[in-house]
Amino acid sequence: GIILGIETSCDDTGCAIVDTEGNILGESLNSQHLIHLNNGGIIPPIAKDLHRKHIENVVDEAVALANLSFDDIDAIATTVKPGLPLSLLIGMRYGKHLCRKFKKPFMPIHHMEAHALTARMHDPTVQFPFLVLLISGGHCLLAVAVKVDKFLLLGESIDDAPGEAFDKVARRMKLKNLPEYSQLSGGQALELAASKANDPLHYKLTIPMLQYKNCNFSFAGIKSQLLYQVIREEKSKDVAADSPIPGVYDMCASFQLVVTRHICHRVQRGMEYAERAGLIPPDKKTLVVSGGAACNNFIAKGLSMVCGELGYKMVRPQPKLCTDNGVMIAWNGVERWKENIGVYTDFENITIENNAPLGESLIEEVENQR
Numbered sequence: 607g608i609i610l611g612i613e614t615s616c617d618d619t620g621c622a623i624v625d626t627e628g629n630i631l632g633e634s635l636n637s638q639h640l641i642h643l644n645n646g647g648i649i650p651p652i653a654k655d656l657h658r659k660h661i662e663n664v665v666d667e668a669v670a671l672a673n674l675s676f677d678d679i680d681a682i683a684t685t686v687k688p689g690l691p692l693s694l695l696i697g698m699r700y701g702k703h704l705c706r707k708f709k710k711p712f713m714p715i716h717h718m719e720a721h722a723l724t725a726r727m728h729d730p731t732v733q734f735p736f737l738v739l740l741i742s743g744g745h746c747l748l749a750v751a752v753k754v755d756k757f758l759l760l761g762e763s764i765d766d767a768p769g770e771a772f773d774k775v776a777r778r779m780k781l782k783n784l785p786e787y788s789q790l791s792g793g794q795a796l797e798l799a800a801s802k803a804n805d806p807l808h809y810k811l812t813i814p815m816l817q818y819k820n821c822n823f824s825f826a827g828i829k830s831q832l833l834y835q836v837i838r839e840e841k842s843k844d845v846a847a848d849s850p851i852p853g854v855y856d857m858c859a860s861f862q863l864v865v866t867r868h869i870c871h872r873v874q875r876g877m878e879y880a881e882r883a884g885l886i887p888p889d890k891k892t893l894v895v896s897g898g899a900a901c902n903n904f905i906a907k908g909l910s911m912v913c914g915e916l917g918y919k920m921v922r923p924q925p926k927l928c929t930d931n932g933v934m935i936a937w938n939g940v941e942r943w944k945e946n947i948g949v950y951t952d953f954e955n956i957t958i959e960n961n962a963p964l965g966e967s968l969i970e971e972v973e974n975q976r
């Protein structure tokens with residue numbers, strides 16, 4: 607099978623063609639990142655217009671790079687949930703249009719399932735069932751991937767996603783005004799600033815949810831604690847509007863450290879629960895970490911320590927596959943194609959869903975454990 611995948615759920619227009627062995631035959635991506643950075647966040651109608659402007663070229667480029675024609679493609683996989691409705695609609699309409707034009711089956715794809723399964727594309731040792739942590743600008747969830755179309759949700763963020771918290775903190779600390787930081791996402795800027803710190807323990811922030819027996823996450827409280835420190839520093843030092851906050855590097859490091867400790871603590875709880883409930887086989891324990899915030903090497907180092915302690919192998923896709931892209935959608939199409947799951951020749955009634963939880967929730971079961 608050769609599958610073409612289309613991704614437009616948020617602010618990246620992506621397309622890729624992937625074969626059954628996981629070879630990327632052609633790929634193309636148009637990122638709206640810089641435009642939204644200048645607007646201070648994503649404005650959905652602008653995202654939609656940019657998707658509409660680029661979708662045709664992005665798809666044509668991926669097909670041309672693959673040196674293929676549509677005759678060679680078996681099906682078209684497209685993200686239909688979850689995401690920004692206006693953005694999702696552009697991809698779905700274009701995907702269906704191609705299916706009609708070239709008489710191909712349509713495969714609706716869940717964006718988060720695609721993130722979770724990407725790790726299997728280049729690493730055949732990632733076999734079901736495995737634990738997966740997805741940390742990005744819009745999501746934070748911990749789940750067991752049982753099979754291609756079966757996921758069990760162990761925990762999720764009760765407020766902000768980690769990437770969102772990184773972005774908000776970076777904006778408030780005016781990191782963009784530092785030299786060499788203007789093109790970076792909030793998360794990248796914060797990681798770079800944190801690497802320049804003298805004392806990551808200078809600002810004392812408390813780890814949230816330590817007393818909670820579930821594996822949910824919370825990042826809004828850490829963010830507020832830090833922003834309170836920002837205000838204190840600004841008041842005490844009387845800083846000019848555009849200049850960086852005093853103590854900015856230590857603040858970034860303190861924030862990153864507490865975020866990391868929190869994520870590690872929750873993941874460790876999830877591992878312990880999965881083990882007790884028999885969800886993960888004791889002889890092959892794997893943690894997949896993906897999503898934009900998985901690019902953070904400090905968080906990854908913390909997680910690899912937890913994995914070492916509990917006998918897990920950690921797998922992190924390369925950075926370009928952690929953030930949104932067409933490859934992961936095509937690969938999810940491949941995985942489904944192989945098992946003949948979700949391949950539709952009659953697809954007119956398939957529609958987008960802006961909210962679509964990943965899998966079946968075990969959050970209550972986790973909470974009620976002893």
Ligand code: ATP
Nearest residue numbers: 616742743744745769793794898899901902929930
């Ligand atoms: P979703 O995939 O949930 O719809 P998204 O499109 O915002 O959300 P991604 O494209 O996967 O997510 O990732 C972007 C997010 O990742 C941003 O919030 C960004 O700040 C964060 N991020 C990127 N690099 C890093 C890093 N090194 N450390 C922390 N966060 C990072």
Ligand code: FE
Nearest residue numbers: 721742929930
């Ligand atoms: Fe994503």
